[in-house]
Amino acid sequence: MNKTIIVSNRLPLQIKLNEDKLEIKPSVGGLATGMKSVHAEGDSLWIGWSGLTEEELNEPLRNQVKNAVKKENCASVSLTRKDVDNFYFGFSNKTLWPLFHYFLEYTSFEKENWESYKKVNQKFADVVIENIEDGDTVWVHDYQLLLLPGLIKKEKPNTSIGFFLHIPFPSFEIFRTFPWREEILTGMLGSDLLGFHTYDYERHFLSSVKRILRLDVHFNEISFHDRVIKVDSFPMGIDYKKFHEAAKKHISQPPKERSETQKRLDDHIQASPNTKLVLSIDRLDYTKGIPNRIKAFEYFLDKYPEYKEKVRLIMLSVPSRSNVPQYQLLKKETDELVGRINGKFATVSWTPIWYFYRSLAFETLIDLYTAASVAFITPVRDGMNLVAKEYVATRVNKDGVLILSEMAGAAKEMSEALLINPNNFEQIADTLKKALEMPQEEQERRISILQKRLERYSVERWAQEFMKSLNSTKKLTEVYVSK
Numbered sequence: 001m002n003k004t005i006i007v008s009n010r011l012p013l014q015i016k017l018n019e020d021k022l023e024i025k026p027s028v029g030g031l032a033t034g035m036k037s038v039h040a041e042g043d044s045l046w047i048g049w050s051g052l053t054e055e056e057l058n059e060p061l062r063n064q065v066k067n068a069v070k071k072e073n074c075a076s077v078s079l080t081r082k083d084v085d086n087f088y089f090g091f092s093n094k095t096l097w098p099l100f101h102y103f104l105e106y107t108s109f110e111k112e113n114w115e116s117y118k119k120v121n122q123k124f125a126d127v128v129i130e131n132i133e134d135g136d137t138v139w140v141h142d143y144q145l146l147l148l149p150g151l152i153k154k155e156k157p158n159t160s161i162g163f164f165l166h167i168p169f170p171s172f173e174i175f176r177t178f179p180w181r182e183e184i185l186t187g188m189l190g191s192d193l194l195g196f197h198t199y200d201y202e203r204h205f206l207s208s209v210k211r212i213l214r215l216d217v218h219f220n221e222i223s224f225h226d227r228v229i230k231v232d233s234f235p236m237g238i239d240y241k242k243f244h245e246a247a248k249k250h251i252s253q254p255p256k257e258r259s260e261t262q263k264r265l266d267d268h269i270q271a272s273p274n275t276k277l278v279l280s281i282d283r284l285d286y287t288k289g290i291p292n293r294i295k296a297f298e299y300f301l302d303k304y305p306e307y308k309e310k311v312r313l314i315m316l317s318v319p320s321r322s323n324v325p326q327y328q329l330l331k332k333e334t335d336e337l338v339g340r341i342n343g344k345f346a347t348v349s350w351t352p353i354w355y356f357y358r359s360l361a362f363e364t365l366i367d368l369y370t371a372a373s374v375a376f377i378t379p380v381r382d383g384m385n386l387v388a389k390e391y392v393a394t395r396v397n398k399d400g401v402l403i404l405s406e407m408a409g410a411a412k413e414m415s416e417a418l419l420i421n422p423n424n425f426e427q428i429a430d431t432l433k434k435a436l437e438m439p440q441e442e443q444e445r446r447i448s449i450l451q452k453r454l455e456r457y458s459v460e461r462w463a464q465e466f467m468k469s470l471n472s473t474k475k476l477t478e479v480y481v482s483k
């Protein structure tokens, strides 16, 4: 039986080393959930990095990892500490991530990191090739593995390969600054199908292919060597049912079964019934517009002082990539801003910002989503943003307002949200006021439309549509003749 091989930088497992003991649990991230239907189907294999370096694992532990991931239909790619420094922290997160999010000033072009990126993509290719059989389909994910489709196609020309980019593809004017632009595009073109979240990213990619590689592009098809490559947009959704049902269960839960956070939130609501909660959740990343959000909140409190003690911002920032200097600086800036604004406005009974720097369990996220009157999501650049979708899914009573940056891919499908420009504090302050004062019927109307759309285009459907399209490109795929 033919199988599907899924490849992503991280495996859908959280593997930790705790005093020489391995702790392994399934991860609950968007991709892991999204690919569940594909991965659970018959014969499939997921290839990725375990999250631990070769230096951290002695021989017995390495075997334990190997066997444990095998049980989950996974295979791990082994990376050294140096690989992680240069490929993951270096090229992936100091070059591609900032460049593709339009942060040119944060982008470093280090030759050593580029060499490591090539080497590690080859390591992934070796594991894929070792496991591939005729007729298998491969689905590669995200910016850490842009060269992988080309490396696989070179060795296994008859394999059908799909690639999905989870972050934005930048405009040609940004992409052209990249020293290794031809190699990256050629690597991506090893695929038979290339997927993006939005039509804009797809259009930017096609424009770079035309202008840099000078290839023929007809609508969304590229002629490359003897092959036709299809490019399309597939906006990623969420597991709508999971969030909606969890919120329903949460609301009907008797008070004594409530979690600690929920009890604290209940206390807060009882103590200050007129204080509304505004929620933001993201990884602590400079693309998420966290300083802008805090400053815009300050601007709001200055402009509309009647809201002092009537509103509170709950800001959850999940630690991320903390070895990269820009993330350390952002952490410092965020801490200082929160401190300054709380110092400026707090009263004996009210702190304007509740700030959490940690990751929280799923149930606690549901507590926060269901307690918040407004979701305040203001990235300066974001491939999609699934938090916006999760918030909407948890609004079982159809109340609540979503404020969403127009720079997030999700904004393209969520025009019923209140869309803002994350750099326009005046507009954000006015929109926040509008959200807090929005009549119930209008909240219901907006949330209902959004919910219907999210329920229909769930993450399961996203994966199925991609696979359907990839299977249909098989017909277009002729035997690839390497140059």
Ligand code: G6P
Binding pocket: 010, 142, 143, 166, 167, 320, 321
């Ligand atoms: C984004 C990327 C993913 C990445 C995730 C977490 O969503 O598109 O590829 O896995 O961030 O980042 P990390 O660097 O911790 O894997």
